Amino acid sequence: MSISIQPVENYLDSLNHAQQQAVTATEGPVLVVAGPGSGKTRVLTYRIAHLIEKGVAPWNIMALTFTNKAAKEMQARIEKVVGPRANRVWAGTFHSIFARILRVEAQHIGYPSNFTIYDTEDTKSVIGTIINEMNLNKEQYNVNAIRSRISSCKSNLISPKLYQERAEFTQEDRQAKRPFVGQIYEKYTARCKRSGAMDFDDLLFRLYELLQNHPEVVEKYQQRFTYLLVDEFQDTNHLQYAIVRKFVSYDGSPRNICVVGDDAQSIYSFRGATIQNILDFEKDFKAHGIQTFKLEQNYRSTEHIVQAANQVISHNKRQIQKTIFSDKGEGQKIKVIKAMTDSEEGKRVADMILEQKNRHHLANKDIAVLYRTNAQSRVFEEYLRHYNIPYRVFGGMSFYQRKEVKDLIAYLRLAVNPHDEEALRRAINYPRRGIGNTTLDKISAAAAQADVTMWDVLTTVPTGARASGALHDFKSMIAQFGEKAKNDDAYEAAMSIARQSTLIDLLKQDTTVEGIQHLDNVTGLLDGIKSFVEDDVLDGGRETADSGWPTRPGEVEDREYPASHDKSLAAYLQNIALVTDLDQTDTTDDFVTLMSVHAAKGLEFKSIFVAGLEEQLFPSFMAMDTPEGLDEERRLFYVAITRAEQFLTLSYANSRYRYGQARFNSPSRFLDEISAANLDAETPIRNQAVATIGRPGRESPQNETRCSSGVRGNFKRPGPLQNVMRADPKTFKPNPSEQIQTGMKVLHLRFGEGKVLAIDGARDKRVATIFFQELEDEKQKRIMLKFAKLQIIG
DNA sequence: GAAGTGATGTTTTTT
DNA sequence: ACATCACTTC
Known part of the structure; x- marks a missing residue:
């Protein structure tokens, strides 16, 4: 194939007739129906290049794709034609571009600009907590079902309020024997907002609300994005199309919008995508002289x-x-x-x-x-x-879903946004610091009561003395991490957080095969953060490129948008939240x-x-x-x-x-x-x-x-750990637990001989910390005395 | 509090 | 088959 480097002057010559038309019809609404292998990406990139050649400023062009990979490829190919100014085109996924806008405009909708992005796991966890708190039956209120219902509501522009007002929904829920879905939806939304968090759908829905309710904001972006392109249009949902329309539909708009898609390749209807959008597009822009082009020659397959x-x-x-x-x-x-x-x-x-x-x-x-x-x-x-x-x-x-990676990320997220409740729940007692479920429930209840986040009431809730101390320590540690996140670059901050949270130590103690793998993964994460900080290639054009390019209105404004030069932990987290394995x-x-x-x-x-x-x-x-x-x-x-x-x-x-x-x-x-x-x-x-x-x-x-490339560990699990008898059951005579005191030497049926280092808690809640010489990796154990069978031997 | 046990659901696809 | 989760036991 002869795609690669085309001299700028004749890039049009390498296109067939339909492709040329699709590239050069720059003004007004355009629908490109592109079969598989028909040079769709080529058309999109050349079209953008053509716009820039014609004098359109790159930052006035927004190109929305479905995956990061597609966006990257597009940007790279535009660059081949027009050089580094390609970097200033707003090309990215719906989610990433919208997140970028939301960071800047967050204050209009009551969000902090460093809001957290919740992944599906986080979302499910929040919903699960709410279902628990409302004392609802877990079978009736299946977390997955509720999550997808909430998600599809957002994709169809149905707010919690609207949901509870509409008889069709409430009735349907009553029939399905789960009348509280509307309330869950409302609570979920409130809780995300309180935590300064948005899920994937919120990145779209909140932007829609913003554009809907703030005329001065929507105007700003309508003026800014004078040329809009949408890739894989058949996979957009109702909400995505509604946002796209907002950008280009207003009085006096030139409606320079180009959507490219193939109805035959629509495969995401399960998450709300609808080919109806293509049909609607033809209808919505008919009055504005829509042009339709079909790319029917397949250059890929025999x-x-x-x-x-x-x-x-x-x-x-x-x-x-x-x-x-x-x-x-x-x-x-x-x-x-x-x-x-x-x-x-x-x-x-x-x-x-x-x-x-x-x-x-x-x-x-x-x-x-x-x-x-x-x-x-x-x-x-x-x-x-x-x-x-x-x-x-x-x-x-x-990679980012692995437990050990999520554990560290939870701390990083907390450092940036301590109100992030999912991160808090994950981090607060791992590594163990004596903040158990009872304490957590108290904090959670108090927070819900006062309508604030758990972070807000962390040290003001009455708990036991031990938990209280641990909570104070935890809070000041996170506050300290917050300072690091603010002042240091992402790598320095992450590195010291990984060390000081003692997560690294904990991982190093595990010498099993998986344990080593886990440590490797965390090291891999830290390496990734390092290259994020060091990498100035990715989006470097923003700073240094196109010095010969005339300054235009909008260029200065461009600096308002956080880009590659931001090497903070917050910037890193924003980055990875929307990245998948496929992208790297x-x-x-x-x-x-x-x-x-x-x-x-x-x-x-x-x-x-x-x-x-x-x-x-x-x-x-x-x-x-x-x-x-x-x-x-x-x-x-x-x-x-x-x-x-x-x-x-x-x-x-x-x-x-x-x-x-x-x-x-x-x-x-x-x-x-x-x-x-x-x-x-x-x-x-x-x-x-x-x-x-x-x-x-x-x-x-x-x-x-x-096996050279064994990605997934097919290794055998090491079996139940240390299930060996260390004491002879025949001669073993446990003492009543009240007799156990600090400093004693004791014998445990499975763990063998040990020394009691400390005892905390009172009466039937006494917990002993015991050092067992014979154990291999985790020599110190905390044992609840009420249940423990220990024989005093000295 | 921790570890081991049995029951249960999961598996359609993903930003 | 596998993982997660509630439940029991120490």
């Missing part, structure tokens, strides 16, 4: 693949008419692997990968295995590891990619494997009951096969383990939707394959230790 894709998608009724074609030649027919079991599927796919690498000289990074659910990755991992083929799994647990791919490494079909959207590979093509799985049993659900599954399949450039292999298994039990499914109906003319006739089921179904581990158990 003909068999494109034809198969067209056949599949033609089974969907409602769609924008278009004809995708390719002139890249017939290419290879599509192969189908029929396996007996999921394990055999894994083996056959790995075999085929090996064969393709040899026969067609493919690199690992030319190959991807796509599946419907992340849980399917395991069998492929097993066999790829067995064959020593490097691979990487995307999705599943992200090191493209120099050569590995096979394993990911869900959703995650693969927007990517392309020479060779694609789509696995698990079975009824109930793909299409998913969750979606296949309704026509709309099935259509979306089909679009998902369409996305999957159109990722392939030259080789496409589909696979399925007759039986597969789900929930620990073998299930039998028939081949996916989607397979029947591809004409036999595009399928490889010979699809041999080798007898020999059946004979070697056994797991690789069984054949050569030693092999596991050498």
Whole structure:
């Protein structure tokens, strides 16, 4: 392909007719319907470059994407055409761009500018706490269900107030036997606000409210963003479109808005995305001379693949008419692997990968295995590891979701915003400092009572003497961390917080295999913060670039928006809250990619494997009951096969383990939707394959230790710790607990001989701190005397 | 307070 | 199958 570096003058020459039109129609509303591989990103980037060439200031252009990756790629490609001033274009995800605006305008809506961003975990935890506090039944009030209901409310512009006013909702809830959902929603919203926190949906919803209620603010941004572009428009939800409209719909607006999308690739309706937006867009801007362009030539895939894709998608009724074609030649027919079991599927796919690498000289990074659910990755991992083929799994647990990483981040978050209750709950007794659930409940109740945060009442709530001391210590420690966060750069601050919170010490004490892994992860986090501080490349253009560029109104104003030069802890946290693993791919490494079909959207590979093509799985049993659900599954399949450039292999298994039990499914109906003319006739089921179904581990158990790229620790757990008898049960005679005093030597059935270092608490709440010589790692134990069986031996 | 046990739900996709 | 969570036991 000839994309890379185009001389500035003739970048238009490299485009086909439809693409050129889409690039040069800069004024007024434009809808670009772009099939897979049709050069959509190219059109978007050239369009922006073209605007800049025509004299539009980069900071007057806002380009909204769905993923950070897409935004980065766009920015990089604009830079190739127009140079470093590309950095001043407001290109980013909906969430990140809106967060940036909200930081500046926070005071208008009663938020601090360093507000915390709650991830899904935090959200669920808050909702869980509220359900607890309201004494509601956990089965009826399922946290996940409530969370998604609240989320979809926000996506549809329904505030808590509106929710409780509308009979349709209250009635529906009453029928579902959960009449308090509205109240939970209201409390949740209030609590987030009190904590100075926004969840993902709030980044959109709060911005909408801001633009709605503050004419002077909305005007400022309407004037600022004179050119608006939206990528993957089919995946926007109602709320996102409402915000976009706010920016461009006002009296005298030139309505320079360009949306690019493909209704056939809409795969996010489960989180509120709706193709209705495309239809509405045509309607909403009809009066303003909307221009529509269709990009129908596919430059990615060979003909068999494109034809198969067209056949599949033609089974969907409602769609924008278009004809995708390719002139890249017939290419290879599509192969189908029929396996007996999921394990055999894994083996056959790995075999085929090996064969393709040899026969067609493919690199690992030319190959991807796509599946419907992340849980399917395991069998492929097993066999790829067995064959020593490097691979990487995307999705599943992200780095930032790991417990030890979240633990440290909780402290960092507290340092920046001590009102962040989720961080407080996480950090307050880990490492242990004697602030148990009882104390926590008291604080929580007092905070709710006074309508303030837990931080506000931390040291004013009456508790036991011990807890009270611990709370004072904790509060002053966090306050001290807060000073560091304010004065030091992110790395210095994080480093000393990691040390002084004693989190690092705690991790170092754990010498098990996982323990070392945990410490590695935390070190990795700290390294990440370090490179955040040191990295001035990422957005450096803001400071130094384009000195020859004339100063315009707006340029000075631009400095109002926090950017790369902000190396504070607050800036770092803002950054990572909206980042996923996918965004930090090191493209120099050569590995096979394993990911869900959703995650693969927007990517392309020479060779694609789509696995698990079975009824109930793909299409998913969750979606296949309704026509709309099935259509979306089909679009998902369409996305999957159109990722392939030259080789496409589909696979399925007759039986597969789900929930620990073998299930039998028939081949996916989607397979029947591809004409036999595009399928490889010979699809041999080798007898020999059946004979070697056994797991690789069984054949050569030693092999596991050498796996080069083992990302997920398949290590054995070390079993119950120290479950060895250290004292002879026959001669063991425990003393009554009242007799135990500080300084005594005692014998414990399992822990052996120990010395009582201290005792705290009174009567039946006495807790002894005992030093056990014979224990390996954690020699000091705190033992509740009421239950402990200890024999005094001196 | 800590550790071990049994019950339960989870698995569709993600900013 | 696996992880999380309420519950029991020391």
